[in-house]
Amino acid sequence: MQTLSSDNVHVVLAVWGARFIDDFLNFNLLSLLAPGNVPLLANTYKTTFVVLTRSQDVMVFEASPAFQKLRLICDIEFVAINDLIMIANHSTTLTHAYDRAVRRTNDAMLQTYFIFLTADYIMADGSFRGLMRYMAQGYSGICAGNFQVLQNKMTPFLKRHIDPINHVLQISPRALLKKSFQCLHPVALASFFDENHLHNYQANRFFLRHDAETLAGRFYLLHMLCIKPETTQYQVGASCDYSFIPEMCPSGNVAIIDDSDDYLVIEAQPVDHELSLVRFGAYQLKKLAAGLSEWTTARHRENAKKTIYYHVNDLTQAAKTTIDGKLNRFVLSIA
Numbered sequence: 001m002q003t004l005s006s007d008n009v010h011v012v013l014a015v016w017g018a019r020f021i022d023d024f025l026n027f028n029l030l031s032l033l034a035p036g037n038v039p040l041l042a043n044t045y046k047t048t049f050v051v052l053t054r055s056q057d058v059m060v061f062e063a064s065p066a067f068q069k070l071r072l073i074c075d076i077e078f079v080a081i082n083d084l085i086m087i088a089n090h091s092t093t094l095t096h097a098y099d100r101a102v103r104r105t106n107d108a109m110l111q112t113y114f115i116f117l118t119a120d121y122i123m124a125d126g127s128f129r130g131l132m133r134y135m136a137q138g139y140s141g142i143c144a145g146n147f148q149v150l151q152n153k154m155t156p157f158l159k160r161h162i163d164p165i166n167h168v169l170q171i172s173p174r175a176l177l178k179k180s181f182q183c184l185h186p187v188a189l190a191s192f193f194d195e196n197h198l199h200n201y202q203a204n205r206f207f208l209r210h211d212a213e214t215l216a217g218r219f220y221l222l223h224m225l226c227i228k229p230e231t232t233q234y235q236v237g238a239s240c241d242y243s244f245i246p247e248m249c250p251s252g253n254v255a256i257i258d259d260s261d262d263y264l265v266i267e268a269q270p271v272d273h274e275l276s277l278v279r280f281g282a283y284q285l286k287k288l289a290a291g292l293s294e295w296t297t298a299r300h301r302e303n304a305k306k307t308i309y310y311h312v313n314d315l316t317q318a319a320k321t322t323i324d325g326k327l328n329r330f331v332l333s334i335a
Contacts, residue, residue: 007228008112009045011038011074014052014097015119016085021057025064026118027158027268030169034118036126039073044132045113047074052097055080066167071306079104079129094118095240100250104227113228116240121146121265122158124173130262131193131226134255140230141254143222144263145205145308157183158268168209177264178312181213181267186278187269191217193330196282201291203272204300208326213312216323218331220292220300222256225263225289252308256303260310289334304331 013031015024032038041047049070051061058078061067070076083095098116102109113135162169190198191285193206204221224244234247243288245254257263307324309315 006111007045007098008108008318009041009047009115010101010112011041011047011115011117012050012098012101013117013119014081014094014101016054016057016081016093017134020119021053022273023059023268025061025066026053027122027155027169027292028117028119029064029066030162030167031123031125031171033069033073033166034123034125034170035168035169037123037128038070041128041132043073049074049076050079050101051076052081052101053161054078054082054085054214057170064150064185069167071171093202093240095236095238095243098240099236107232109229109232111228113226116224116227116244118267120267122154122169122176122268124176124260124264125170127263127265130257130259133259133262135226135228137255140228141224141249142226142257143245143254143303144225144257145217145219145222146265146267147180147188147205147207147217147310148189148267148269148273149180149183151187151270153183154179154266154268173260174312176264176266177260177310178213180310181215185273186271187271187274190278193283194326198278199279199281199283199288201279201283201288202277206327208323208330210319210323214315214319214323215310216327217308217310218304218306218327219308220296220304222303225257242297246297256306256308258306260308264310285333293335301335323326 015021079101081097084093086093102114105112131142158169161171162190187200190200191203191205191207192209194208205217206217207215207217209215221241224240227244227248229248230251236243236247307327
């Protein structure tokens with residue numbers, strides 16, 4: 001396939017275990033196969049889909065018709081991570097697996113964009129198109145935010161949008177967002193700082209509901225969606241969400257995608273996921289500030305200065321200014 005860019009792209013997925021592999025093959029992969037995602041990416045860049053999984057799970061992927069369709073679009077490589085899997089520490093396994101995917105390319109990593117995926121993300125059509133606009137601007141790192149929705153409420157909606165013949169789940173950002181607003185997970189609801197119903201002192205993102213069709217967020221912890229490493233001499237001393245951006249992009253040439261029209265993923269989770277962290281009642285700002293001070297880095301605090309907008313309809317500049325002002329005041333109150 002002829003491509004337009006000399007850079008390589010490795011789309012990296014780390015997944016293991018029957019439930020997570022099934023979720024990926026039945027939903028996430030189908031959303032990646034939407035026209036504005038992997039197919040568009042592979043028309044522009046030499047694209048390789050790298051699956052980090054247990055060696056015994058390869059046959060599960062190969063038996064999937066959707067996965068065979070992916071083979072027609074881009075190259076696929078499997079990398080075994082049997083030795084990395086730690087049952088009690090998913091984050092550590094994920095970090096070491098992603099690191100293996102980067103280091104195995106040796107010096108070629110400096111000419112490669114790595115797009116890091118997780119198995120439970122559902123991607124709106126056109127999300128890779130939006131990402132590619134940031135890649136074309138020469139950023140070394142591109143980060144994005146997301147929120148959680150109730151898996152049991154979203155699944156029927158997602159199934160209705162699957163094309164079973166072509167193995168595609170194609171939903172526009174605004175259509176996916178409209179349904180997602182009706183299915184917010186308790187963990188997401190606990191991140192609305194001004195609604196006073198729920199709180200979560202382990203939260204790493206906070207939301208403001210502007211109206212029924214618009215919410216906006218400030219994220220201390222962002223997903224390191226895409227990285228083109230600036231150095232081969234990086235060190236991983238913490239979870240990938242903490243360490244990859246500062247270690248691989250020491251120049252700070254990093255962007256945050258700030259509009260759901262450009263990029264939208266939702267994270268579908270069971271209702272009991274992290275539910276033990278959610279409590280009834282309003283936030284106590286001093287307690288929240290103290291908790292954030294224990295783990296946030298300078299990079300995290302810089303992240304939280306940027307507003308990410310999620311909107312079903314067009315959003316005026318006046319509305320953005322109002323939203324941004326409210327979020328600024330909140331972030332300053334817990335600084």
